[in-house]
Amino acid sequence: MTDDRSSRLLQRGLDILEYLATQREPVGIRDLAQVLSLSPSTCHRLLVTLEERGYVRQDEQSRRWMLWLKPLELGGKLLNGPGLPTRARPYLEELMNGTNETVFLGVRDGDWVVYIDTIMSQQAIRTAITLGSRWPLHCTALGKVLIAALPDAEIERILARDLPALTEATITDPVVLRQQIDAAREQGYALNFGETVEGNFCSAAPLRDYTGGVIAAIGAAGPIGRIKEAGVSDFTVQVCATAARISAHLGYIPEQVEH
Numbered sequence: 001m002t003d004d005r006s007s008r009l010l011q012r013g014l015d016i017l018e019y020l021a022t023q024r025e026p027v028g029i030r031d032l033a034q035v036l037s038l039s040p041s042t043c044h045r046l047l048v049t050l051e052e053r054g055y056v057r058q059d060e061q062s063r064r065w066m067l068w069l070k071p072l073e074l075g076g077k078l079l080n081g082p083g084l085p086t087r088a089r090p091y092l093e094e095l096m097n098g099t100n101e102t103v104f105l106g107v108r109d110g111d112w113v114v115y116i117d118t119i120m121s122q123q124a125i126r127t128a129i130t131l132g133s134r135w136p137l138h139c140t141a142l143g144k145v146l147i148a149a150l151p152d153a154e155i156e157r158i159l160a161r162d163l164p165a166l167t168e169a170t171i172t173d174p175v176v177l178r179q180q181i182d183a184a185r186e187q188g189y190a191l192n193f194g195e196t197v198e199g200n201f202c203s204a205a206p207l208r209d210y211t212g213g214v215i216a217a218i219g220a221a222g223p224i225g226r227i228k229e230a231g232v233s234d235f236t237v238q239v240c241a242t243a244a245r246i247s248a249h250l251g252y253i254p255e256q257v258e259h
Contacts, residue, residue, distance in 0.1 A: 026064030101222035141204035144190035149214035205243035210251030
């Protein structure tokens with residue numbers, strides 16, 4: 001097998017995993033092959049290989065395919081390794097205890113935010129964030145923070161795209177969204193009043209490494225009414241203070257970057 005063919009097969013296998021990860025229900029092989037522009041036979045061979053390695057599973061009754069446990073296992077190893085989630089985790093635990101709300105860590109992947117760590121609140125009514133879930137940048141507090149760190153040309157590209165509404169509160173007007181992005185740049189944080197999930201509030205702040213570049217964002221979220229009662233300002237101060245502490249742990253020194 002040539003290197004080019006091996007590379008193409010690897011890319012197609014990854015396409016299968018990434019597509020199945022977006023689906024809430026198992027997918028038939030013909031539908032999967034059509035979406036990914038594969039022949040059914042090639043799609044089947046790739047699925048069988050992925051099944052052998054634990055990445056996908058075929059439902060015995062429907063014969064449809066779904067993502068399985070191997071990606072979760074790899075994600076767990078990432079969290080327990082020396083990477084950003086492990087280094088940020090103690091600070092996230094403190095933030096969760098301080099706010100008594102769900103907290104999370106996210107990174108940008110194209111036009112999406114991917115949540116790479118989360119600690120659930122112990123409250124009966126709470127925000128539920130699934131590890132590895134992806135949300136559009138434009139309608140999340142973390143996303144606004146991450147957009148604000150981008151060059152203006154990249155921001156304009158994002159604003160020129162379709163901005164789908166997830167709730168009635170989602171900002172789909174690029175002019176209004178640009179105003180919020182500019183505010184996030186100036187203030188160092190972004191807010192989300194029900195733009196992703198109706199009735200849910202989130203405050204987010206950026207994480208910077210030793211170069212001063214924004215590499216991720218953290219947030220805390222819960223029901224709007226409960227957080228308003230506790231105080232949005234105090235809630236956001238806690239988020240920003242935690243982000244500053246994590247950034248310092250990562251080597252960020254504001255004086256060195258600003259002067």
